[in-house]
């Protein structure tokens with residue numbers, strides 16, 4: 001096969017053949033993925049980096065490997081979030097055609113081409129660039145499902161967002177405001193201004209103040225970072241308030257500290273406060289709901305920095321260091 005012909009069927013991608021640190025990531029020339037009947041092949045313009053992708057890279061917590069692949073990753077191409085144009089569609093796909101601009105979650109988006117199930121894609125919001133659209137799906141869907149579905153947010157409620165400056169948090173603050181809440185964002189000193197700039201009514205610096213000292217009470221707490229004890233979080237809730245536990249790194253290599261979530265679900269059966277947790281679902285209806293907030297100008301993705309494909313390891317180290325303000329985009 002000539003070199004030109006080979007380039008028509010292959011692509012550059014970030015590939016990992018083992019779990020580990022960023023050392024396991026390599027740029028390789030591999031075969032382009034082909035769409036199954038219910039899938040769309042996407043020419044990737046941009047991808048988004050999120051904490052979930054870090055978990056795929058490291059294979060941590062170990063419990064996650066039941067889904068990612070026990071010994072080695074089932075899919076060696078890294079990346080979930082994608083924005084791009086439809087290159088081809090499977091025989092059962094009805095919602096998309098070649099050339100459509102889409103965003104959603106894919107089977108390995110750190111690559112020039114990827115595939116995604118039709119139901120995990122939606123039309124790209126026209127107001128957004130590909131880079132902006134690429135950083136919406138996982139974090140935006142998690143934020144919306146956390147507030148609306150698990151948190152059952154109501155207009156006028158006081159909402160505390162713990163971890164307001166990161167990927168999920170910056171969407172949670174904007175969506176909670178759009179849904180009519182009075183929002184308090186918790187973040188570190190250097191990121192408080194950012195949290196105010198995206199609409200938080202109040203900010204708390206977790207390095208200087210304890211939001212759970214019992215002096216303030218919230219109707220809804222969305223706990224994204226920091227892994228505070230349940231007893232502390234409950235102290236900051238109103239007697240009938242709701243706590244949504246959706247994240248928090250550093251909970252142990254085996255289960256990621258699932259005991260906090262299990263404890264919350266159990267305790268919730270016996271106390272007036274409601275405590276819940278969830279794993280976000282990636283689907284087109286949630287993306288379409290997010291698009292409405294985006295089109296209305298109520299939600300705007302915040303990009304800390306965009307990295308070229310070859311610099312994914314550097315982008316990952318930036319995320320690991322906890323320095324990201326909002327989201328990281330990968331440009332293809």
Ligand SMILES: NC(=O)c1ccc[n+]([C@@H]2O[C@H](COP(=O)([O-])OP(=O)(O)OC[C@H]3O[C@@H](n4cnc5c(N)ncnc54)[C@H](OP(=O)(O)O)[C@@H]3O)[C@@H](O)[C@H]2O)c1
Nearest residue numbers: 051142163164165166167168187188225226247248279280
């Ligand atoms: N349940 C689900 O389906 C789901 C989906 C997506 C993500 N997640 C999880 O959600 C978590 C956050 O994801 P992300 O993408 O938003 O991560 P991220 O971008 O790294 O943001 C982490 C956030 O946690 C904050 N934080 C760190 N230490 C803290 C502390 N001691 N007290 C209060 N806040 C603290 C950070 O604030 P500073 O930077 O200001 O320190 C930052 O706002 C991760 O654990 C991820 O795995 C869960």
